[in-house]
Amino acid sequence: MTATVHSPLPTDCPLPGWLKTCVLTHHGDHPDEPSADVDDKSNSSLVCRAFEFAHELHQGQYRASGEPYICHPIAVAGLLRDLGGDSAMIASGFLHDIVEDTDITPEEIEAEFGNEVRQLVEGVTKLSKFNFESKTERQAENFRRMFLAMAQDIRVIVVKLADRLHNMRTLEHLNDDKRRRIARETMEIFAPLANRLGIGRFKWELEDLSFKYLEPHAYRQMQKHITEKRADREARLVQVAETLRDRMHQADIQVVDVSSRPKHLYGIYRKMERQRKDFTEIYDIAAIRLIVGTNEECYRALAIAHDAFRPIPGRFKDYIGLPKPNRYQSLHTVVIGPKGKPIEVQIRTLEMHHIAEYGIAAHWKYKETGASSNARMTADDEKFTWLRQLLEWQNDLKDAQEFLENVKGNLFDEDVYVFTPDGDVMPLSRRATPVDFAYRIHTEVGNHCSGARVNGRIVTLDTHLENGDIVEILTQKNSHPSLDWLNFVVTPSARNRIRQWYKRSHRDENIARGRELLEKELGRNGFEALLKSEPAQMAAERCNYQTVDDLLAGLGYGEVTLSLFVNRLRDAVKAQQPLEPVSPEASLDSSDQFLAGAVTSSHKAQRQVTSKAPILGVEGLMYHIAGCCNPLPGEPIMGSVSMGSRGIAIHRQGCPNLEGVPGDRIIPVSWNPNELNSSRQTYPVEVRIEVIDRVGVLKDILSHLSDLQINVHKAQVKTFPGQTAEIDLGLDVKDHDHLDQTFSQIRKMTDVLNIRRMSEGG
Structure with a gap:
């Protein structure tokens, strides 16, 4: 399908200057200013055709604000252009809602714009269908699919982030419940993703907009605080900036720019909450940003800043030598400025600044290589270490709840960087221990770990590692994992490998x-x-x-x-x-x-079942289910005539209590399949679960059983110091197949080592 617009410049939605230029050029007109978007005419043509295609198909559609729907794709494409996205990304910005909101198919998009644009549009469409507020297992599956889509082409999530940012900018037109739901999802999922991708300008705005709807009172208070003392603060910052500029000039350091940067509202709010301080106690709510020419000049500029203003001990961070996982690099220091007020100074090169602002998109915007050649995650691309870690966890963590907890923790938490004895840098989760480090090196190193040295000193295996620690793992051939390690390791891969060893060792x-x-x-x-x-x-x-x-x-x-x-x-x-x-x-x-x-x-002939009793062979007689073996429908059973007044006891075949019963008291019986199929009756069964002892394991098991609609009528936990724990449960199930399904689901839980029926009876 080919869509065209009748006028080169549609008037239903204002067009930004770059798009006007693109459209006029595409139609053979001569715009007043040259196109600053793309150099290649075929690329410019792709972008303009995508705009015109989307404009035609979204005709007559309107947003909740009342504006024409096409304004949203134009805004998304503009955000992607500002990030330096290639023509395929910008085109997908125009087309990202086409499949969901019109009758156009992915095949038609491919025929019109090529496979690359189709893949991007399809990827964004799939992400739009994910519900991150659904029940645990569905939510975990959505995360898994999202990370796989990101691994195949990282541009998919960048387009989705641009889509989410513009939706957040226009969120006031939705009802309050929907605003809060979208804001919470943005704060929990998309803002951390923008941070992990290093797109600072997206991350800050997504957080502030979410903050506005989730904590409206606190948001207004923060706005008021920032506005009240803006004049005094800006005067101090100008004075510091002038001093630094003069001192840099005297030292013959090339200064690209000196500017002040206010911290975003949510960042200040989080700092107040984290440090439990009032706004008046937070001094570094704005920072001086000093951009110089080279890495060497960064360190020279730091020395000059410390000479001009007194540094505050313990407030210096070197992100140039040890970049953040999202590739952020800068020197941070806090000094005492005019009137005794602390001021943060950030020193970086122009390339570092571009990476801080645009993150993963920086190499699209400021380098000659195109997005398509860099978008796919490769095995040697260290920019995606955190994403590879998440993909590994998909295989390591089968339990949905644990997978979700670790994914969200990894998105929010900053890493610590430690060194091997050879000087290699190893990123680990915060509060990681030598055992986490050992398993990060290799599974066998972790399995045979017997001790550790940190900075040359012997330490306990539960020691929390800090930035810059040099870690050496001591191993012994006969050493093996201890269950106690599960009480302090923090990385899912380490925890999973310890559990695997215990299952495999027996x-x-x-x-x-x-x-x-x-x-x-x-x-x-x-x-x-x-x-x-x-x-x-x-x-x-x-x-x-x-x-x-x-x-x-x-x-x-x-x-x-x-x-x-x-x-x-x-x-x-x-x-x-x-x-x-x-x-x-x-x-x-x-x-x-x-x-x-x-x-x-x-092959024995089965007699026709006409009885409505649940058990055949005892019609008209008193009987009861034997408590020693608790037979379930679907299992072979035998009847035993009791000596007392309880009638016939129904046992499982092979029950030890049948061994001494004379043959003349044994009655052949069987389950009535017709009656059982129509009955909702449940049968009691007792099971014992051997688990790795940790806080909350019983709660997780009961939650799984609740999801399976299994009633638990009894629960007892037995713990043994330094060993596994035993959980005895009384369950109500429909039949033996129902019990098999339950066992299968419980065995998938990572903390479960063994599950069996009690009173097995054969």
């Missing part, structure tokens, strides 16, 4: 135990062949395990019962039997006999 012995149990049940002859057979693999998968070895380990853990595996194996054999009939004349070893017997039993 795997071999549990596989051996599972083999022993199964071999005892089925016999030795042909046992190995049975384990390698296709029915065994099918049975393992039906028990929610990937391999037979995983299933054997589950048998050893107690995660799965022997009777369940035998039943699943019987079902697998039954499914294959028509294809591979068992010959009666064949010589059968014990495993073949078992399989043949399984098939034979599965």
